[in-house]
Amino acid sequence: MGIFAFMKRIFNVLALGLLLVSCGPEKPQAPADLVPKDKMVEVLIDLYKAEATVSTQHLPKDEAMNAYLQLESGIYSKNSIDSATFNKSYAYYLKEDVEAAAEIQKQVVEKLKQVKEELAQAAGGKPKK
Secondary structure, three states: OOOOHHHHHHHHHHHHHHHHHHOOOOOOOOOOOOOHHHHHHHHHHHHHHHHHHHOOOOOOHHHHHHHHHHHHHHHHOOOOHHHHHHHHHHHHHHHHHHHHHHHHHHHHHHHHHHHHHHHHHOOOOOOOO
16 A cells, blocks of 8 residues: 555545534524523522412412413513523523523522521521421
C-alpha cells in the first residue's frame, strides 16, 4: 500500500467521522417565548399555592377543578403569559435544560419553605417538618 492510498484511507475515515458528528442530533433551540427562569420560579410557586388552597377547601372534585382552573388563569394573567407558553417552557427546561430545571425546582422549594416558616412564625408556632 502506497503512502497516497494510506493517506486517502485516513482522509476517508476522518471525513466519515466528521459527517457522522455533524449529522448527529442537535440540541433544540429554546422557544422564542421561553419563560425566563426567575419568572418560572414565581409562576410555579403561585401554582403550588393555588393547588394547596384548593385542596384544603374540601370541595367536590369538579368544583375543586373549576376553582383551580380559575386560580391558574389568574396566575398566568398576572405574569403576562398563557398556559401554552408556560407548558412549552416547562417542557423545554425538563427535556433540554435539565440543570436549569433542577435549579428552578430548588428555588421553588426554598421559597416555599421560607413562606411556610414565615406563616408559622406569624401564627406563633414552629413549622412542621
